[in-house]
Amino acid sequence: MKEKAMLGARHLLAWHECSDTEWERMVHDAVDEYHGRLRAPRLHRRHIGLVFFNPSLRTLTSMEVAANRLGASSSTIIPGRGTWDFEWRQGVVMDGDRAEHIHEAIGVLSRYYDALGVRAFASGTDYASDRDETRFKAILAAATVPVINLESAFYHPCQALADAATLHEHFSGAQQGKRFVLAWAFHPKALPMAVPNSALLMAARMGMQVTIARPEGFELDAGVMARARQYAAARGQSVTETTDLSAAAADADVIYTKAWGSALAYESREQETMLRQRLRQWRVTAVLMARTNAAAFMHCLPVRRNVVVDDAVIDSPNAIHLLQAEFRLHAQVAILARILG
Amino acid sequence: MKEKAMLGARHLLAWHECSDTEWERMVHDAVDEYHGRLRAPRLHRRHIGLVFFNPSLRTLTSMEVAANRLGASSSTIIPGRGTWDFEWRQGVVMDGDRAEHIHEAIGVLSRYYDALGVRAFASGTDYASDRDETRFKAILAAATVPVINLESAFYHPCQALADAATLHEHFSGAQQGKRFVLAWAFHPKALPMAVPNSALLMAARMGMQVTIARPEGFELDAGVMARARQYAAARGQSVTETTDLSAAAADADVIYTKAWGSALAYESREQETMLRQRLRQWRVTAVLMARTNAAAFMHCLPVRRNVVVDDAVIDSPNAIHLLQAEFRLHAQVAILARILG
Amino acid sequence: MKEKAMLGARHLLAWHECSDTEWERMVHDAVDEYHGRLRAPRLHRRHIGLVFFNPSLRTLTSMEVAANRLGASSSTIIPGRGTWDFEWRQGVVMDGDRAEHIHEAIGVLSRYYDALGVRAFASGTDYASDRDETRFKAILAAATVPVINLESAFYHPCQALADAATLHEHFSGAQQGKRFVLAWAFHPKALPMAVPNSALLMAARMGMQVTIARPEGFELDAGVMARARQYAAARGQSVTETTDLSAAAADADVIYTKAWGSALAYESREQETMLRQRLRQWRVTAVLMARTNAAAFMHCLPVRRNVVVDDAVIDSPNAIHLLQAEFRLHAQVAILARILG
Structure with missing residues (x-):
């Protein structure tokens, strides 16, 4: 019930996953919002979780304001600052510094929030993995609510x-x-x-x-x-x-x-x-x-x-x-x- | 006026301080909430302060969403990250790194919030003190509003x-x-x-x-x-x-x-x-x-x-x-x- | 439209910039608020950005609660903790650690928030600059919405x-x-x-x-x-x-x-x-x-x-x-x- 399809796709990883029609509609919606004429829904009692694996000023603050403008609430989560550090690899024996797997972390947050926003920059060390968005796709695989890309290895749709x-x-x-x-x-x-x-x-x-x-x-x-x-x-x-x-x-x-x-x-x-x-x-x-x-x-x-x-x-x-x-x-x-x- | 008794006790340190009747009612309330049938009050203009002396993912995010779901607001406070570090000991000459005593910190937060949630893990060095919840009881002593235990030395009632x-x-x-x-x-x-x-x-x-x-x-x-x-x-x-x-x-x-x-x-x-x-x-x-x-x-x-x-x-x-x-x-x-x- | 004059001045740097009449009115307003008789406006869909370059407990939490009490939302931004570090100097070649200039940072936040609160302590190294509030005035110069001083080099009006x-x-x-x-x-x-x-x-x-x-x-x-x-x-x-x-x-x-x-x-x-x-x-x-x-x-x-x-x-x-x-x-x-x- 919490899961809704968007733009044909369930998540927003990158705009090329959307049709031209959907892309153009979104551009017009953003312009309409600027001019104060977007007919936006009221998202009362909807909760958005914002997870930042990397620093942010604009994205963090503008997402908080955007959520609030629609009547929704948001939480900002900065892994490793007040939370645990997360493990990303599959099948690993987790006996190092990372106390929680991204699979559980995102799985749990999906139970609390109606949508997630996630920022996870490129590894910078594995080109094929970055190009294929391996990390971000691990998040999508663990999520049971829509995920908005707040900048991943290769794309920044916002x-x-x-x-x-x-x-x-x-x-x-x-x-x-x-x-x-x-x-x-x-x-x-x-x-x-x-x-x-x-x-x-x-x-x-x-x-x-x-x-x-x-x-x-x-x-x-x-x-x-x-x-x-x-x-x-x-x-x-x-x-x-x-x-x-x-x-x-x-x-x-x-x-x-x-x-x-x-x-x-x-x-x-x-x-x-x-x-x-x-x-x-x-x-x-x-x-x-x-x-x-x-x-x-x-x-x-x-x-x-x-x-x-x-x-x-x-x-x-x-x-x-x-x-x-x-x-x-x-x-x-x-x-x-x-x-x- | 801001202070309300709960479950017989004023604070929630651990469930064994509550009667069986109260415990059972709480279990049923939680189950009812899951099924969307809890008749919960609207807590508009109520403010909850969440103080985390230790890391958290679930507790922090689920408390923020829980407060919001009831119409209340919350602030999350992580001592030492954007705030001062706190002194816990009584009677000490505070000429070290800790700029503020927990007595003032909790006393002040009690003036701003209608309830506090506090996470303060076990010391791991003084068993008698941990068993007796000395740290958490110092918080309760300083608080003038209800305090919810978000995991103390010996108990995790949530x-x-x-x-x-x-x-x-x-x-x-x-x-x-x-x-x-x-x-x-x-x-x-x-x-x-x-x-x-x-x-x-x-x-x-x-x-x-x-x-x-x-x-x-x-x-x-x-x-x-x-x-x-x-x-x-x-x-x-x-x-x-x-x-x-x-x-x-x-x-x-x-x-x-x-x-x-x-x-x-x-x-x-x-x-x-x-x-x-x-x-x-x-x-x-x-x-x-x-x-x-x-x-x-x-x-x-x-x-x-x-x-x-x-x-x-x-x-x-x-x-x-x-x-x-x-x-x-x-x-x-x-x-x-x-x-x- | 978002910019409103206050107390004769646009920003709140220090009370000596206000007339005695305005100062006295503010004292009475604060006393009235304490007694629950301040006729305060509802600030729905108003957003306040709180920027803390230095630690805070009281100011941070009381501003979050104050905003919420009026129906407004707030974001708390702690530069360097989850955001970029900022450059303050004019005309500098920014090839060091600081990835963003305060001019852009405050300029952008002015686009998202209806007012900003900013804490920026004294430099402690340049007395004339501290006395003249050079840092805080750089923020005021970059801001296009009202800025409230949450403690600057020489003044703490709150x-x-x-x-x-x-x-x-x-x-x-x-x-x-x-x-x-x-x-x-x-x-x-x-x-x-x-x-x-x-x-x-x-x-x-x-x-x-x-x-x-x-x-x-x-x-x-x-x-x-x-x-x-x-x-x-x-x-x-x-x-x-x-x-x-x-x-x-x-x-x-x-x-x-x-x-x-x-x-x-x-x-x-x-x-x-x-x-x-x-x-x-x-x-x-x-x-x-x-x-x-x-x-x-x-x-x-x-x-x-x-x-x-x-x-x-x-x-x-x-x-x-x-x-x-x-x-x-x-x-x-x-x-x-x-x-x-």
Whole structure:
């Protein structure tokens, strides 16, 4: 009775599991929520459990507010901080530090909550496992209520929906054919690929003309690229790649910046660091922005100022990163309303 | 005005402070809550403070949901994580790391909340103090609102009520005379005795035929044993002890497994570890379960798979540990309704 | 639409930014709340974000309850515990440990919450910056919703209002001209000055005759002193200073004890520690209290027993520190009602 189908699928792992119709409806719901015209259900006496295996500011707070806005309650659970640490592996003899298996933890939480939100970042050590979402799927297998992905190894659907709604709002619905540049940026750490993967798929599915500007060695996953190209082709657009950020910026309508690590990090973290350290010039500057078609600057946050983007850009009127962050709330209200309504 | 008597006692330290009538009513309330037929009061504008000196997953989340289900709000407070560390000793010159005395901390929280829930595990170093619940009684002495024990040195009444209601549900109320085996299990650490103490007293008070299967040296407290024997005798049953787990399992209706440390740990942690290390074969296996009367497998969780219980047992249909965990929520709704209603 | 003016100012940094009329109204509102006669608005679907850069027990819990009492929801955010660490400096190249700038963090939270509460203690290393509230003002600059100071470098307005209402209640509104002694106490650490600053200004503004008893070297800030003297003079009272605690206690009506560090700590922490270590006799004892006019003992808590105050004093009927702590809740309900109502 507590279990409800959503969007064809039971859980929200990634939007590509949903039909175009469902995706478009969700984008419109998020935009409607922003304008205060979403007809959302009241979720009184519904309880949402939010499990964060990794840090969060926006996702944690916007989910708490989103739940409350709908009349639901939420609990935030940070494993290892006030709870036990969890074991993920199957069939293991649990005589180490981890006192509880994820199977029981998620099984129990499914008994208390009407839906769960779970953040579990990429392992960074096993590419095939990350690509196949092995960890997140272990959670889905243990859950008996819907699970919302709050960023897994490869996908961040809450961010993707917020980004889509932000673009829809920014372009007043006329984003089709606009030039979207996914611009790789230097960062001191090899960050995971969930956000760039999700942003790429999102932009292609929104009918935008997509360019990925990134150094050699920072290719995104072949499967994700293929899916994005399908989305683009079906909308009369394309996805192109370049190592020339400056050229890519010319006539761009959106500069969506994001740092991510090379897949090389899965084989040798040291080699990846050496590769990355030579790429500090991959930074969004006012000079770069001046080449664009007065492009909007986007970033999912947190962002390192003057490393990923210069103060002059992020403090300019073209920066819409705070609107983008605000849309996290509206997107998640729409998602909760759909899953639990 | 905020202070209300409950169950004869003002606080819930342990169920043996309540009459049989009150205990039985609580079991029925928890079962009724599970079936959605408990007539619970609405606790609007009532606030419950949950203080966890030790980690928790089930208790923390199920108390938050239980409070919300009744319309109350809750705050979760984890001393030392975002708050000060507390001093427990009386009369001490507080010039060390602990910035606040439990007397003030609990006194202040009593001014903000209508009831408190407190988890404070056994010291593990002072047996007499743990048996006498010195720490928990210091909290009760400082509190001016009802306090619910969320697991103290010797007792875990929320678990006990959940277990009782689970058994009532499992046996459709016909648990009288059924064979309940409290089966000691190996664990890498010398765990506290609150759960086995509470499970023993609960099973005896439910009129079950109780056997404690545990190695030499892992006797439960003499006072707890004596009280359990009184409960059993008053119901025409008995409490027996054995060091032969396999024999105990024969015809068991319930295998309730739990690891706990020997009282020897209070004198010498090293000697206790040596004693315990030789007892790794105390594990619930499919072979053991096959000897039973198709017994239900119970465990309070968290449980270490393939250390305390084999995957083959906990993943079998006879395992009712998730139902048992779910009953934590129902039991606590019943307790809050009774204390604050 | 979410932004509302309060008390003339938009944010609550310190009460001296408000007029006497506004201050007096707030004191009466807090007293009315205590007596259950405050006509408070219902703040349904209003969300309050509470950001604690430093530990808290009273402020955190009483703000959660205050928000809920008004029908609002709250989230508690503890940077670095489950969230990212934040950068505060302007114009810095963020290639260190801090992944997010306070500008974005507060900017984003302003999009989710209708008001923010922020605790950010003194740096303890830059006196001019602390005195000018540089850190807190960086938060105010980034915020687009009202911000309530939950203790900054120099001010603690929630404590000040609670203290004022406690005194109003204790003296039945006849606190004018009563003798208020702000009594410095020894403490193992050089604590910040926000509470003594706020207590001094509060007592002077309540028309009390104020004496500060403190050792040489523990003078409060000259600007704060000047403002307090203005408040006192305007009410026909005075603010005096002495290094003789015993003399100050004679005929005192209130002993408000508080430890704080010397401004010397900003130049040399070692020298300040040496200075402070010789002052262990600055402790509130029963002998001292016997010299007073049956004075009320006050302390903002947490308090170190038998270091700052003897058990015999804090456990006596004259100690009103728990009432004072309770007034934190009532004061904050009044503040939230005023800011968001």
